[in-house]
Amino acid sequence: MVQQSGKTPDISVRNLTVGYGTEKVLLQDISFDVRPGEIFCIMGGSGCGKSTLLKHIIGLYEPMAGDIEIFGRSIVRADEEEKQELMRHFGVTYQGGALFGSMTLGENVALPLEEYTQMSRAEIAAVVAEKLKLVGLEGLESYMPAELSGGMRKRAGLARAMALNPRLLFFDEPSAGLDPITSAELDQLILRMRDQYGATVVVVTHELDSVFTIADRVVMLDKKSRSIAAEGDPFELREHSENAWVRAFLNRGGFRGAERRREKSQRTEAEEK
Amino acid sequence: MIGMREVVETFREPVVFIGRVAGVFPHLFHRRGLRRREFLYYLDLCGARSLPIVLAICYLMGLVLGFQAALQMRKVGTEIFVVDLVGFSVLKEFGPLMVAMIATGRAGSAFAAEIGTMKVDEEISALETMGISPAAYLVLPKMLSMLIALPVLTVFGDFAGIVGGLTVGVTVLDLPMAAYCSRTMEVLDSVTFLLGVVKSMVFAVLITLAGCYCGFRSSADAQGVGRAATSAVVSSIFLVVIADAVIAILYSFIGY
Numbered sequence: 001m002v003q004q005s006g007k008t009p010d011i012s013v014r015n016l017t018v019g020y021g022t023e024k025v026l027l028q029d030i031s032f033d034v035r036p037g038e039i040f041c042i043m044g045g046s047g048c049g050k051s052t053l054l055k056h057i058i059g060l061y062e063p064m065a066g067d068i069e070i071f072g073r074s075i076v077r078a079d080e081e082e083k084q085e086l087m088r089h090f091g092v093t094y095q096g097g098a099l100f101g102s103m104t105l106g107e108n109v110a111l112p113l114e115e116y117t118q119m120s121r122a123e124i125a126a127v128v129a130e131k132l133k134l135v136g137l138e139g140l141e142s143y144m145p146a147e148l149s150g151g152m153r154k155r156a157g158l159a160r161a162m163a164l165n166p167r168l169l170f171f172d173e174p175s176a177g178l179d180p181i182t183s184a185e186l187d188q189l190i191l192r193m194r195d196q197y198g199a200t201v202v203v204v205t206h207e208l209d210s211v212f213t214i215a216d217r218v219v220m221l222d223k224k225s226r227s228i229a230a231e232g233d234p235f236e237l238r239e240h241s242e243n244a245w246v247r248a249f250l251n252r253g254g255f256r257g258a259e260r261r262r263e264k265s266q267r268t269e270a271e272e273k
Numbered sequence: 274m275i276g277m278r279e280v281v282e283t284f285r286e287p288v289v290f291i292g293r294v295a296g297v298f299p300h301l302f303h304r305r306g307l308r309r310r311e312f313l314y315y316l317d318l319c320g321a322r323s324l325p326i327v328l329a330i331c332y333l334m335g336l337v338l339g340f341q342a343a344l345q346m347r348k349v350g351t352e353i354f355v356v357d358l359v360g361f362s363v364l365k366e367f368g369p370l371m372v373a374m375i376a377t378g379r380a381g382s383a384f385a386a387e388i389g390t391m392k393v394d395e396e397i398s399a400l401e402t403m404g405i406s407p408a409a410y411l412v413l414p415k416m417l418s419m420l421i422a423l424p425v426l427t428v429f430g431d432f433a434g435i436v437g438g439l440t441v442g443v444t445v446l447d448l449p450m451a452a453y454c455s456r457t458m459e460v461l462d463s464v465t466f467l468l469g470v471v472k473s474m475v476f477a478v479l480i481t482l483a484g485c486y487c488g489f490r491s492s493a494d495a496q497g498v499g500r501a502a503t504s505a506v507v508s509s510i511f512l513v514v515i516a517d518a519v520i521a522i523l524y525s526f527i528g529y
Contacts, residue, residue: 084406094395
């Protein structure tokens with residue numbers, strides 16, 4: 001299923017088991033790779049553990065078993081300092097943006113720069129302006145997060161994640177709670193990040209529109225079997241997956257919709273008689 | 274019977290938390306180790322804004338204390354000892370204790386709610402994945418401003434309490450103000466006063482740790498944040514009272 005390529009993967013997940021506590025296993029023994037420069041989507045129904053999987057990959061949770069390597073270094077076995085060092089090499093955009101409410105937009109984006117670079121104030125201000133321009137929020141440095149709309153907050157979160165020019169970006173449900181147009185704009189932004197900066201992007205989502213717009217490859221997580229139901233090109237999977245559930249998911253449960261329409265028309269026919 | 278294991282588990286988390294906080298103190302000496310604006314914000318919240326309520330409560334405390342003492346002392350005709358009683362009680366116990374209670378209600382609960390809300394909004398996760406230690410970033414400014422605010426408030430509280438006693442002495446007992454003042458200067462010493470102020474620094478550490486710890490432990494929902502604020506207040510009052518008892522015993526060893 002996995003196509004071999006010469007390049008070493010940016011992320012490699014090996015025999016990973018994740019769950020809550022000691023009993024409740026969400027995903028068992030899963031393995032996959034994310035290759036440099038691709039946009040990789042993690043999909044699945046509600047409650048299948050896709051957000052939890054993401055939080056394991058970015059090192060917030062410890063897995064029950066297995067290993068996760070980022071740029072060839074294990075984030076599972078790293079001690080606290082190594083982990084912090086590793087975390088600086090990627091950016092994460094959270095569902096609600098996760099901006100720090102007590103700081104302005106500009107200060108939010110400046111924070112990683114202040115912490116990890118030796119830049120002067122003027123240089124930091126220039127980078128902040130550039131990053132905000134990138135996400136279409138130029139000139140809003142002095143706004144507080146509470147004064148922004150949900151979409152703007154997400155984009156600001158992206159600007160902050162991009163501050164240190166990471167090679168790897170994670171998105172947790174970028175389109176959740178956004179209207180279709182804003183969500184499409186965010187998709188274009190994600191594509192631009194990859195095309196202009198050569199970033200590898202991992203997106204957790206269940207929005208089909210956005211998957212078909214941006215994804216090079218997807219993994220579909222299955223709640224019942226607690227494993228990967230399918231992995232590959234989304235268009236390919238939609239048409240040719242051996243798994244009927246995967247085809248249905250990617251067709252927006254199309255067959256059920258068709259059935260409903262048929263039932264409805266039969267009912268109206270019966271009533272007319 | 275509670276096994277050794279449970280006991281160890283119960284204390285493991287708080288001890289780990291204290292260790293983390295202690296471990297980040299060297300950050301203070303780094304270039305941008307402490308965010309000045311945050312520090313000033315908390316200094317304002319825990320210090321300046323608490324001053325009116327501290328003055329009011331300590332004054333009333335001194336008043337009540339003086340009044341109760343007066344009722345008893347009058348029976349044996351030793352009204353002047355009201356000065357001693359009010360003075361020592363305020364400096365040794367009521368000043369630091371009342372300030373700690375007010376700080377618990379104002380700052381401890383605010384710390385827990387603030388950190389809990391940050392957890393709900395994934396701000397804590399965001400800090401972590403930026404490679405920034407939440408303990409360093411969130412606890413240090415609070416701890417430092419509490420360590421400055423509480424002793425200063427205690428000084429004001431002590432003064433207000435003694436003025437409360439003086440009010441009773443002059444009005445109820447008809448003592449001359451000069452007599453009350455000179456007796457106060459005569460019996461109270463600076464060591465007693467300083468020991469009370471030092472005690473308030475211990476309370477500052479306990480209140481900050483309890484507030485932040487409960488915030489970090491909060492479950493990520495609205496009710497969780499509410500529970501975190503409640504448990505921050507309850508546990509820091511408990512800790513403060515325990516510490517007060519222990520310190521009273523320790524101080525008695527050095528003769529105060």
